[in-house]
Amino acid sequence: MEKFDAIIIGAGAAGMFCAAMAGQAGSRVLLIDNGKKPGRKILMSGGGRCNFTNLYTEPAAYLSQNPHFCKSALARYTQWDFIGMVDKHGIAWHEKTLGQLFCDDSAQQIVEMLVAECEKGKVTTRLRSEVLGIERDEQGFTLQLNGDSVRTGKLVIASGGLSMPGLGATPFGYKVAEQFGLKVLPTRAGLVPFTLHKQLLEQLQVLSGVSVPSVITAENGVSFRESLLFTHRGLSGPAVLQLSSYWEPGEYVSVNLLPDTDLEAFLSEQRNDHPNQSLKNTLAMQLPKRLVECLQQLEQIPDVTLKQLNVRQQEELCDKLQNWQVQPNGTEGYRTAEVTLGGVDTNELSSRTMEAKKVPGLYFIGEVMDVTGWLGGYNFQWAWSSAWACAEALR
Ligand SMILES: Cc1cc2nc3c(=O)[nH]c(=O)nc-3n(C[C@H](O)[C@H](O)[C@H](O)COP(=O)(O)OP(=O)(O)OC[C@H]3O[C@@H](n4cnc5c(N)ncnc54)[C@H](O)[C@@H]3O)c2cc1C
Structure with a gap:
């Protein structure tokens, strides 16, 4: 032997x-x-x-x-x-x-x-x-x-x-x-994309291929600042892969889609300069157009001009874009991890x-x-x- x-x-x-x-x-x-x-x-x-x-x-x-x-x-x-x-x-x-x-x-x-x-x-x-x-x-x-x-x-x-x-x-x-x-x-x-529940997936599927800078935070407070990618199965991109290692089934993750923007200040400034500008076009200056259009179709972004946007709507909008709560359905598992x-x-x-x-x-x-x-x-x-x-x- x-x-x-x-x-x-x-x-x-x-x-x-x-x-x-x-x-x-x-x-x-x-x-x-x-x-x-x-x-x-x-x-x-x-x-x-x-x-x-x-x-x-x-x-x-x-x-x-x-x-x-x-x-x-x-x-x-x-x-x-x-x-x-x-x-x-x-x-x-x-x-x-x-x-x-x-x-x-x-x-x-x-x-x-x-x-x-x-x-x-x-x-x-x-x-x-x-x-x-x-x-x-x-x-x-x-x-x-x-x-x-x-x-x-x-x-x-x-x-x-x-x-x-x-x-x-x-x-x-x-x-x-x-x-x-x-x-x-x-x-x-670990280091694996998130899948989404059927209803949310159907709503976001049109965004497949869109990538945005983000900060994603797990329930235990761990967060990563990198890009997020919408896919035909759910969410991926470096920020999501990183966070997946800290995520437990059933938990929510918090997504900030505008991590480098003081959104309140940006909207106030734009409102002063261009009161008749649509909210949609204003947000498209900071976010991909496809994302803004999708969120408006889902009624997450009100169809108003900046001067029509009231304080409550603005607060809700900032919360949605900078503290979006997503509950993944799961991960893609070992196949792609x-x-x-x-x-x-x-x-x-x-x-x-x-x-x-x-x-x-x-x-x-x-x-x-x-x-x-x-x-x-x-x-x-x-x-x-x-x-x-x-x-x-x-x-
Ligand atoms: C698609 C992909 C991309 C990656 N990219 C990166 C990257 O860019 N940077 C980074 O740091 N990490 C990356 N990783 C992670 C990295 O590849 C692994 O952490 C690393 O390869 C682990 O090294 P290892 O030697 O422990 O295991 P492996 O590299 O997985 O090697 C294990 C070996 O054992 C063999 N083996 C398994 N079972 C048996 C058996 N029963 N009998 C005989 N042989 C067996 C396998 O064939 C394999 O060759 C990536 C992983 C994947 C899947």
Whole structure:
């Protein structure tokens, strides 16, 4: 039976990076994936340009039942370290917005970089491979694969979360955790569009494709200032994706469609200068015309001129546009979610090495555990940082 110093399951962001670093440190590493090519999510990421990290990475950008868990790994392998590697490979990049770094050309470059780093570490990669069973004894782990069995003293689970089953996502990592008696926290889709109740959806469907700057706030007070996109299924755009990670079914979200405008002052000023101007045309100076027309058809905007607009109507209008209460019907779920919230309980793991406290030699890295980042490169940075911490421990 073939033996390896470390076996890593999942050739995604975390698994490839960990394999490369451990291999380069001298370990004999086997990297296993169920897909026919490595790094499939990386290829799809950032609209094909991979938002590979964020300049402003900090622990506050991560959700976890233990918010302190991510601190050590993020501090030991930082965004600057990963940028250094990207630069070393001559990959050109740019900041798009809010510290989000993307490849100038293609996400394929990040996958090629990781493959090259794995080759440098003499990593053995087996694709289209299933792990049918894992047994543990005092010396380590025996993995039954389709075809043969392999042995290792150190087993790393990097099989990711449940989002995008079409890209190979499976609950494998959670099942391994449970097999070894580790707690797995309930999972749900994160960074995912909201769906709307039928009546509201029918009313807003004409707005499909309209995007507006917004501030969206969850019932727990968390809010994001980014754009909101109306879609044929509901609401999307960066602000909505971000907020979805903080939203619980049944809750309302509050939407400010004019976050940069003092609407009362704007209307008063316009009323002084153009009293006969229609309210609709006045609002169209601040909001997309299609949105204003739709809201007027839904009788959310009165069909009046500015001089006809009374104090009560103005107050109601400001409330509707700047404190719109929406109760999402749900989310689009794992089919379109970028990440999975929850997962292997971090209390079961060492924050320094990612090793299971109760099961020496068993490690979890990346998205499979209960650490989920905001939109904007934070999730890949967690993959790199947790993988690096683990690779250091595999030496
Ligand atoms: C469409 C999309 C776009 C995204 N864009 C960004 C972005 O731009 N920036 C960002 O930071 N984050 C982005 N994310 C999130 C990011 O891709 C993930 O957080 C990250 O890939 C997690 O890395 P991972 O290595 O833990 O898991 P993954 O990258 O998901 O890798 C897990 C690997 O394990 C394999 N696997 C699963 N089950 C098994 C099994 N039973 N046996 C063998 N192998 C198995 C899978 O095939 C996969 O290759 C995006 C996600 C999606 C879905």
